[in-house]
Amino acid sequence: MTDFNIHRRQWIKTSLGLGLSPALLSACATMHHSKASAGRVVVIGGGYAGLAAAKYIRMWSAGSIEVVLIERNRQFVSCPLSNLVLGGSKTINDLTFGYDLTEKNHGIRFVYDEVVTIDHSNKTVNMRRGEVGYDRLVIAPGIDFDYISMPNLASADVQKSIPHAWKAGWQTVNLRKQLEAMPDGGIFAISIPKAPYRCPPGPYERICQVASYFKTHKPKSKIIVLDANPEIISKKGLFNKVFNETYAGIVDYRPNNAPVSVDIANKTITTEFEQVKADVLNVIPPQRAGRPAQLAKVDNVENRWCEVDFLTYESKVAPNVHVIGDAIDSGLPKSAHMATNQAKVCASAIVELMHHRTPDPSPVFANTCYSFVDAKQAMHVAHVYRYNPNTKIMVPAEGGGVSTKPSVEEGTFANTWATNIWSDILT
Amino acid sequence: MMNHIQRILVFLLLTTPLPNQANELAVTENLHIRSLAASCAACHGTNGNTTHPDNKAPSSKATLAGMDKDHFIKQINAFISGERKSTVMHHHAKGLSVDEIAMLAAFFTEQKPQASSKLQHQALEANHD
Numbered sequence: 001m002t003d004f005n006i007h008r009r010q011w012i013k014t015s016l017g018l019g020l021s022p023a024l025l026s027a028c029a030t031m032h033h034s035k036a037s038a039g040r041v042v043v044i045g046g047g048y049a050g051l052a053a054a055k056y057i058r059m060w061s062a063g064s065i066e067v068v069l070i071e072r073n074r075q076f077v078s079c080p081l082s083n084l085v086l087g088g089s090k091t092i093n094d095l096t097f098g099y100d101l102t103e104k105n106h107g108i109r110f111v112y113d114e115v116v117t118i119d120h121s122n123k124t125v126n127m128r129r130g131e132v133g134y135d136r137l138v139i140a141p142g143i144d145f146d147y148i149s150m151p152n153l154a155s156a157d158v159q160k161s162i163p164h165a166w167k168a169g170w171q172t173v174n175l176r177k178q179l180e181a182m183p184d185g186g187i188f189a190i191s192i193p194k195a196p197y198r199c200p201p202g203p204y205e206r207i208c209q210v211a212s213y214f215k216t217h218k219p220k221s222k223i224i225v226l227d228a229n230p231e232i233i234s235k236k237g238l239f240n241k242v243f244n245e246t247y248a249g250i251v252d253y254r255p256n257n258a259p260v261s262v263d264i265a266n267k268t269i270t271t272e273f274e275q276v277k278a279d280v281l282n283v284i285p286p287q288r289a290g291r292p293a294q295l296a297k298v299d300n301v302e303n304r305w306c307e308v309d310f311l312t313y314e315s316k317v318a319p320n321v322h323v324i325g326d327a328i329d330s331g332l333p334k335s336a337h338m339a340t341n342q343a344k345v346c347a348s349a350i351v352e353l354m355h356h357r358t359p360d361p362s363p364v365f366a367n368t369c370y371s372f373v374d375a376k377q378a379m380h381v382a383h384v385y386r387y388n389p390n391t392k393i394m395v396p397a398e399g400g401g402v403s404t405k406p407s408v409e410e411g412t413f414a415n416t417w418a419t420n421i422w423s424d425i426l427t
Numbered sequence: 428m429m430n431h432i433q434r435i436l437v438f439l440l441l442t443t444p445l446p447n448q449a450n451e452l453a454v455t456e457n458l459h460i461r462s463l464a465a466s467c468a469a470c471h472g473t474n475g476n477t478t479h480p481d482n483k484a485p486s487s488k489a490t491l492a493g494m495d496k497d498h499f500i501k502q503i504n505a506f507i508s509g510e511r512k513s514t515v516m517h518h519h520a521k522g523l524s525v526d527e528i529a530m531l532a533a534f535f536t537e538q539k540p541q542a543s544s545k546l547q548h549q550a551l552e553a554n555h556d
Contacts, residue, residue, distance in 0.1 A: 096551045101544050170556045337469045342432050344465040360458040365466035366519045382515050384522025399521020410514050419478040424468040427544035
């Protein structure tokens with residue numbers, strides 16, 4: 001171990017003891033056995049799910065559970081609304097925030113590091129620059145991309161030319177710049193992976209955003225949609241209408257068109273049926289649970305997604321390890337609102353379990369997902385989901401549904417949704 | 428006439444605490460309602476404190492914190508019946524049980540209205556993914 005590592009480790013040990021509450025102070029003695037009255041939860045991942053879990057564990061335990069959150073990046077960038085960066089009505093900075101308020105307001109200890117190994121038997125998470133012990137672990141890893149079928153797309157260099165832009169950040173900015181640089185009359189091709197993937201309506205919203213930009217600024221340009229699915233998989237009727245009416249002549253939708261290979265130099269994608277050469281090519285790769293879930297070996301469903309108990313979000317294969325958000329295997333849409341809901345049911349259950357009480361046996365939550373069809377108009381899909389004690393899964397309750405049509409009013413609500421959910425997790 | 432086992436069962440029913448039942452605990456500590464109410468935060472803010480408290484239009488994302496109980500129940504029922512027009516709320520309201528509506532009303536009326544912390548945008552750093 002280098003001096004730096006020792007310093008860093010010491011820093012983590014020490015800084016963990018500098019929290020606001022006496023419970024945190026008492027944790028100074030050792031990294032591995034928390035003296036906080038009810039113990040320590042380590043959360044991996046500072047996205048929608050991880051932040052909500054960390055905050056609500058602190059709130060509902062009234063500070064009696066110590067929470068350490070490990071995150072690689074120092075900034076939060078929202079995937080919801082990031083398609084609007086491609087349309088040109090938002091910038092990436094509109095969607096970028098710091099973690100300081102969540103940390104300060106709730107006494108959560110943030111450690112900016114990358115997880116290397118997870119040791120279930122010793123209840124330890126090892127990072128590049130230190131390690132931390134836990135009583136319970138919450139893994140909120142988001143998604144990872146599966147490049148097995150298209151290995152030449154895996155490198156960061158290649159992704160400068162053919163970005164996925166499916167995690168908001170510089171790739172989103174890059175894709176926008178490519179669209180801006182594309183001549184009028186050019187072709188934007190987008191490849192949509194087989195479901196399940198993060199944000200079911202996301203690719204179709206992206207198509208609308210690019211179409212909206214083309215319609216105003218590059219009206220001779222076309223969008224070729226190569227969808228691996230047999231049909232539009234979310235808000236189908238609404239998106240179909242928008243593609244066929246608002247963006248008639250721009251959007252060319254081709255279902256059952258899974259990618260087989262990509263020629264990077266020529267920006268040409270080959271599917272099971274055809275070859276398409278694009279000026280701007282966006283391949284959204286197939287997906288699986290994020291890296292920390294793979295390290296913890298909790299991605300037990302086809303080595304892809306994580307099987308959990310829907311009362312606690314505890315992994316079915318690792319006791320005291322909970323998994324939340326896009327990484328889980330469920331019929332639930334992989335949306336930001338859903339991630340926060342799972343996080344809150346998980347947080348509530350963890351607080352009860354760590355105080356030797358029984359969690360809620362019948363959780364219920366609501367999901368609202370907005371999609372923008374241009375800069376101002378949005379439409380929703382919304383459902384309440386209820387735990388079914390017979391099947392032991394969350395199922396949609398009666399009464400849910402979609403908008404009758406996109407509207408400016410719902411566009412306002414979609415922006416309000418964003419500011420409220422950001423405030424809920426980031427303050 | 429109850430036999431011995433039935434007597435024990437009745438005794439247990441009457442004396443065992445039921446932490447998930449509204450009548451046993453303050454509604455704010457009811458596990459079922461606290462996570463259900465927290466689910467509303469995506470549009471209505473943490474504990475019903477929206478980031479847009481000035482937005483008083485009838486179909487706005489309302490502040491729920493401190494809202495009168497009866498008013499809350501009346502609005503939800505109006506969403507269900509269609510008496511009050513909505514874009515999205517009828518899709519949620521119809522999925523709730525009568526008990527849940529009553530307990531959500533009791534939960535939100537207990538919440539203290541407060542201003543949410545001001546969140547500042549940042550410039551995306553060069554070393555971010």
